[in-house]
Amino acid sequence: MRHLVLACHITGVYDVNRNMTLADDSYELVREWAESVSSAKLKGVIFHNNFSDETCSTFQNEHISFERITYNPAFNPNVYRYFVYLDYLAKLTQVQGVFVTDVSDVTLAQNPFIHPLYTANPDSLFCGDEPKTLNNEWMLAHAEHLRGQMADYAAYEERFASEALLNCGVFGGHFPLFFDFLQQLCSLHENYNHNNKTAYTGDMGAFNYLARTRFNENLHHGAPVNTVFKAYENDRTDCWFRHK
Template sequence: MPTHTHLIMACHLTGIYDVNRNTTLADDSYELVQAWAESVALTNLRGIIFHNNFSVETCKRYSNAHISFKKVYYNPEFNPNVFRYFVYRDYLAQCTDPIQGVFVTDVSDVTLAQNPFEDAFFKENQNTLFCGDEPKTLHNEWMIAHAEHLRGQIQDYQAYEERFAKEPLLNCGIFGGSFPVFFEFLKQLCEIHDRYNRTNKTAYTGDMGAFNYLARTNFNENLRHGFPVNTVFKAYENDRMDCWFRHK
């Protein structure tokens, strides 16, 4: 049986145009989350998939000792990439399980290779925020465009961009840590989106911008990214087993 002290969570929201994929995902296609769910089970962890459109039959069929489904009602004030953080925050704020460690990930392009909570590196760094990264720097054309809205809203955003321009780009498709660190980060992340990202009318979600800004400005001294957290982003290293997560 999976332990209830450690948790992996993901969101699968459909029926809304996905700006990253340039499409609208099908409502009841379990295949989109199947690899994630099976990898969670193989590592003997407990995973929750928050969703808005899976059928009752699909949830019943694929629920097991490792995977559960929880229905949420999408708030169109935020794009799906951002809305998921409020889902996680609200669930954990009400959860009565004695959770010691949490990771949240993208659901359709991330799988687990190892149980991160059993790794000595995780156990020895209880004050650390762990996250994914990409083989590029913060200062790149996509991030400059992505952060247009936040740059105009947050007073020190441009100064942060200049300070960390040459640092690796962090990826919010994977992040976690011990519960106190993770939950504090999550609460602050929601505060940023609630305060600054509601009025975002650009073609970009703001999720990567807010994530990198918060991680670098408030958590940088206790930040770990890259190996062993994640494989090389978009290198499709599907056979690697030496990292905790495989990300595309």
């Protein structure tokens, strides 16, 4: 278990990104993710709150395991997953590298942990991105709550306005760096995003803020980490992850 790929599947809660509530026991939503991780012979963990014991026993194997969690409604599922990962990883030893991803629209295309870019950069954060800049209409709306809570948020938005929009649907790195980033991300959410009453989760806002203001000198995003977001490049094998 030197390298891990983690994902979270929380159901029974209204999904603001899909405008629906996901079915509790539909393995099809995570099947492609699980099969892609298995094909790479990596260790994948799916954290969930509503898969049946039968579903878990049917689909677990030497590569994929299921961890049942209790969802805390104080945070949106998109945000709560980071606390789940932090709690899980804090109890482990011997882990050398971790990636965390969305589970229903991300698949693994190749093993990132053996890629030369990854192995040569132990102090780097690797993450997805999108073909747009931070200064876009959706992100400005998404960050409304954080902008009102954090004194330097507007200044950060101005400073990095023309930089690529980072996507937290895929991110990872060598364990010390990754765990440090995850701790800081959870702290941001705990301090500034717990009382978010807007229609937006704040996960992309907090992620971009942290990555750009504290990890920007050692940041790798886009190819070969991820395919072009929402380009549905399902046949690409030159990147580590396909994201839609």
